[in-house]
Amino acid sequence: MSDPLGKGPVSIELNHTLAELLAKLCVELNTEDPADVMSRALGLLDMVQRTKRHGGRLCFVNERGEMADVAV
Helix, strand or coil: CCCCCCCCCCCCCCCHHHHHHHHHHHHHCCCCCHHHHHHHHHHHHHHHHHHHHCCCCCEEECCCCCEEECCC
């Protein structure tokens, strides 16, 4: 990573496993832009961290109404 202040593009080196996961998610999300997938993932992580900092809890609810806490 070369620009921690977010003022320009950065290059990120991915290992084989991460590259495969990113490619799989691009297919599932119907996007050819890996930055779109990473943006969504980082947004979710930010939401989890922000919620926990404020004493809250972030949960997923499945189609049966069962809840699971988001754990990072």
